[in-house]
Amino acid sequence: MRWYICSLSIILIIGFKKPGFTAPTFVEDIAPIIYQNCIQCHHEGGIAPFSLMTYEEVSKRSRQITEVVESGFMPPWMPDSELTPALIGERFLSKEEIELLRNWHEESAPEGSSATPLTPPSITDEWQGGSPDLILEFPEPYILQEEGIDVYRNFVIPISVDEKRYVRRLELIPNTKLAIHHALITIDTTKRSRLQDSLDAGPGYEGMGIGSAEFPSGHFIGWTPGQVPYESYPGTSWAIEPDSDLVIQLHMLPTGKPEVISPQIGLYFSDEPPTQLSMTLQMRDFDIDIPAGEQNYWIKESMKIPVDVRAVGIYPHAHYLAKEMNIFVTMPDGNEKTLIYIPEWDFNWQSDYRYIEPITLPAGSQLNMHYRYDNSDENVFNPNYPAKRVVGGWKSTDEMGEVVVQVLVDSDQDLQLLQQSQIDYDMEAAGGDANYNYNIGIYLEQQGELQRALSFYLKATELDESFASAYYNVADIYRKLGDLHFALKYFNEALAVRQDFGMAEFEIAKIEFELGKTQGSVARLKSLIERYPDDLNIHLALARVLRHQDLISDAYALLMNKEIVFDKSAEFQIELAQIEIEKSIYQSAENRLNSILETNDSDKSTPGYLDITETLKAAALSELAQIFHSRDNLNEALNYIDGALEREPLQSSLYIRRLAILRSLEDTAEFSHTLIQLVSLSAQLGMHYQSILEELDSLEEKQTLASAYAQINDFEWAFKTADEIIKSGIYSEEALQPLKLKRREYLLESL
């Protein structure tokens, strides 16, 4: 025993008295720590407020550095690295490193010398993955105010791709120090974010909700300063479609002076579509209700995992009051495994995390989320002073408790089971919360499950009778399902509960027109134009209604009046060109249409039309075909219409126009060929028997239609056409003979 104590004291002497102790020096001890852990952010032009590259820069802050590493504030990293499985880009200092920093500071931060001169590693603020395949930028920069705490804003950037592409990597260059703290990257295919953007002054729109935008299916993508750039798990690239928008939500922190915000987003494409199924599991608690002063408010959520999955990423999320987060799995054998543990949550450093090795969750596990909140005055991050009751919601002063886990799934069947488990969780969790029901509706709608989405939206309107967007979405689904009367009813409900709901009123005007209530529609559109004088879509809609009423000159005057305002819109130019064609102002129409075809969207240096798409180019070609047709230049007309069809092979009006040109050319063989194409695509084109028949002029053409149907073995419609012809009384027996025989065969067979 004596011996033991004795040896211990020797150790103590060695450890603390440090005989022969030499003070740590910058070149030998400190620089390696700083270069390894700090300079990714702390370099000239980096996102941290000052550089820590040179001896001078580090030594003058030695005291503050010691304090921030001891408190754990720097390097910024919230997850507990002992309990949490290894994460990509993990940042933490060992106890020894922290002690070295303290000793160095206490010994007056000596520089020391070394035989080889110290060369700091080079750090780039450029793209880390080489030059991206597509760089997206803000249409115009946003100016962040100088004062205040948090600003949340969503920016809508059109994605200019000609065809579906798969994204494997995404980088963000903030182009500003300090101001951008966090970004969420989502995709909107509905154009609703654009509308929302246009209703809010300045670039982007305010708020923490992302509206109709969504994470790409099966993924979540965030960005935080200094994070290792996002790279999708091998085999799980995600698709972007032409004509969709990237909606980026920025959490910004004013710095004391106005900041110009205009980050760049670089997308890296993969040639391969995803080969690995993935899905995001989400749990959230919207029933949060924390009394003022409560320091230990817990939420606990759990979800069954019915199949084997592997977790590759995790995004825990709460607002300011959360303190402690534990997300863990209960294995079928009862053992627990931590997915992430955050002992001291700080909203300002929220991030998404990816595992170095996927974590296996066997079938029969349970995913758990336990969060603790502190709603007392002790919590510095408490947005309310004095503390007051806080409930769940989307505003930053509301509270949230949510986790998204990205998992890999082995088979389609497993994926379905997992989706069902997610829906079961949602149904149970939604209970009596209007917002929650609404959000599930959005989720289901995005999955294409319209009927189920409808029932959640309707539930939301029952729970909250003034829920304007829920009524709007109900209406929107009814419209998609083809029930215009119900659509109209619910758009009206939306407008009734929110009088200034311009989008709802616009939809009402469009449906009124479709239902033949033209006068009402015109009046509504005119009053909308008074309120939204620079809205393109309302102008186009009114022009179309006026044209329908044969008020061509009124439509012409309406658009000409706005020619300067909308001069960057290809859609506008086409509408105007169509009107000019109707008024026989061919030359001007031709110029407009050619200018659209000349716009090269990949060439950013010539400012062309902002909304240019293949569909609009096809429309321009089709109108040019019309012009040449009316000039009797039929071959040229045919060339143009074929150019249009090449770009837009699923547009029925293009086939009709082609038929008309062929009719003038008297090319019956090609006419019949086009008709066969039309009927074989009729389901995709949304053009059916009656509407095709209406486009046909003569008995011969109707006979051609009958044989076209017969050609594709669609005898039901072939016979129907034949009946139609027979009813008219004049027909050629010869032409119909084969059909009659066929019908006999058919009837016999079915007997």
Add this chain to the structure above:
Amino acid sequence: MKYKLKYLPAFLAYCVISMSIFAEASIALYDSMTADQQSSDSKATVYIFTAPDCPIANRFSPYIRSLESEYSSKGIRFFLVYSNPKITEQKVNIHRKDYHLDIPAILDVDRDFARTAGASVTPECVVYVPSNNGQSRLVYRGRISNLYEDFGKWRHAHTEENLKSILDQILKGVAVPFSSTKAIGCYIF
């Protein structure tokens, strides 16, 4: 507190003159101030220690500006103090321009002022009032407000405006005893 703020009035005179000549607020070297301490026409003088590369100090800029515009018309003078061996007039001007701080500045290159006033971080403020014996008396040293509780721990909005409440007391004419608080920020030494 041994230190007597003996150069103050001459320094003020310098500022007033230079302010009337240049639109920009003045800069003076701390060393260049020479004069006695007999009189001061202001009710109090606030020195705010700041630094161009200190994010915490910078976040306070709009608030400093609003305090200055509210209280300078009530007879209280404001100065920014840059205590840093590497500071230059040019750096100060760029900083004040970036953060719209149209307030006279003192270049405390040797950090003597910081040492004597007892300021150790940026942002930190010291407040002097003229006293009966004609000398200046330090009544407050510390944080501007409690916006920051620690590095990385800042409130949504301050709940205690320390500097402002000291100035309000001074303006009320009540006797203000010396008090101090701990300021959070970037170290001067």
